[in-house]
Amino acid sequence: MNVTEVGAGTIGVSWTTLLAAHGHDVVVTDPRSDLVEVVDAGVRQFAPSLDADPDELLGRIRCEPDLEAAVADAAVVQEQGPEDVDLKRSLFARIGAAAPAEALLLSSTSGIQPTTIARDLDDVIAARLLVAHPFNPPHVLPLVEVVAGERTADDTVARAAEFLRGVGKDPVVLHREVAGFVANRLQSALFREAVHLVRSGVVDAEELDRVVTGSLGPRWATGGPFLSFHLGGGPGGLRHMLAHLGPGMARRWRDLGDPALDEETVDALATAAEVAYRTDHYAELTEARDRAQVAVLRARDLGTTDTDRRGGEH
Ligand SMILES: NC(=O)c1ccc[n+]([C@@H]2O[C@H](COP(=O)([O-])OP(=O)(O)OC[C@H]3O[C@@H](n4cnc5c(N)ncnc54)[C@H](O)[C@@H]3O)[C@@H](O)[C@H]2O)c1
Numbered sequence: 206m207n208v209t210e211v212g213a214g215t216i217g218v219s220w221t222t223l224l225a226a227h228g229h230d231v232v233v234t235d236p237r238s239d240l241v242e243v244v245d246a247g248v249r250q251f252a253p254s255l256d257a258d259p260d261e262l263l264g265r266i267r268c269e270p271d272l273e274a275a276v277a278d279a280a281v282v283q284e285q286g287p288e289d290v291d292l293k294r295s296l297f298a299r300i301g302a303a304a305p306a307e308a309l310l311l312s313s314t315s316g317i318q319p320t321t322i323a324r325d326l327d328d329v330i331a332a333r334l335l336v337a338h339p340f341n342p343p344h345v346l347p348l349v350e351v352v353a354g355e356r357t358a359d360d361t362v363a364r365a366a367e368f369l370r371g372v373g374k375d376p377v378v379l380h381r382e383v384a385g386f387v388a389n390r391l392q393s394a395l396f397r398e399a400v401h402l403v404r405s406g407v408v409d410a411e412e413l414d415r416v417v418t419g420s421l422g423p424r425w426a427t428g429g430p431f432l433s434f435h436l437g438g439g440p441g442g443l444r445h446m447l448a449h450l451g452p453g454m455a456r457r458w459r460d461l462g463d464p465a466l467d468e469e470t471v472d473a474l475a476t477a478a479e480v481a482y483r484t485d486h487y488a489e490l491t492e493a494r495d496r497a498q499v500a501v502l503r504a505r506d507l508g509t510t511d512t513d514r515r516g517g518e519h
Contacts, residue, residue: 212286218247225262234275285313301330319354331356401462410477
């Protein structure tokens with residue numbers, strides 16, 4: 206299938222590598238002057254975590270700086286340009302005019318609603334546009350949140366989910382649009398309390414990370430908050446858990462922090478991260494992250510099946 210990636214930053218190069226690893230022919234477009242170099246370097250960095258040969262992948266990837274030429278033969282267009290609503294609107298107006306009439310139009314935006322992006326588009330183009338929000342890095346993590354806008358056709362949602370499953374993703378279709386979608390709302394809630402705990406001196410940033418990677422991280426890799434609490438309640442399940450420990454948790458909700466993300470806070474947090482993790486070995490750290498996440502996902506898939514999680518077939 207011909208797929209066009211619009212935007213070759215962190216997310217675009219990751220998608221590009223994944224799609225090529227699944228045998229798609231990928232055209233990448235971006236006005237940056239180092240487009241060829243950045244795609245080459247990214248594919249070489251990400252291919253090993255997909256057990257793929259980077260030269261073989263690069264053989265299926267073409268860089269094309271001209272947007273209209275890049276989308277002319279696309280069956281699917283994935284947009285991951287900067288998070289700017291006016292830019293995304295103008296990109297999709299141009300993509301809609303230049304791409305084939307049946308092309309799927311997907312935006313990787315982490316927060317802009319599909320109805321907002323599609324505001325000025327003709328109905329036939331808006332019907333084929335939706336948000337397919339990946340979780341970084343898309344070449345590793347399975348989740349893609351699929352969000353339809355008010356004018357997105359049902360068939361577009363079904364086609365997008367099928368396309369995403371075909372490249373190993375686990376699409377979750379949201380029932381309605383919501384600011385920030387689901388995963389980032391959850392992440393924001395946890396990070397808000399993390400900032401509060403670090404800023405109020407309970408733990409430092411590196412200690413807070415250890416608390417998460419030694420507890421919630423592995424727990425949530427194998428069962429989300431609902432399954433985890435359902436089991437945490439013993440044989441009585443979530444009903445017992447919430448009757449027993451729910452009141453304490455609800456009291457804690459009222460005590461959670463509400464930190465400001467002002468200049469001083471940003472500087473203090475960034476300094477703490479730079480001291481703990483440095484800034485001069487990004488490639489090394491991201492390669493280590495990818496290896497570890499791939500290992501966790503493989504172990505998870507070996508250890509449990511969907512049937513196990515549901516407690517057997519009913
Ligand atoms: N980084 C993340 O964790 C993450 C996760 C999920 C979704 N997203 C979303 O993906 C999108 C891109 O994020 P990113 O982190 O890859 O940003 P980035 O800054 O790394 O990359 C953006 C790219 O867009 C390019 N660009 C600028 N103008 C363009 C144009 N007119 N046409 C095509 N490309 C253009 C830039 O040159 C750059 O290469 C955003 O909408 C963001 O919300 C990011």
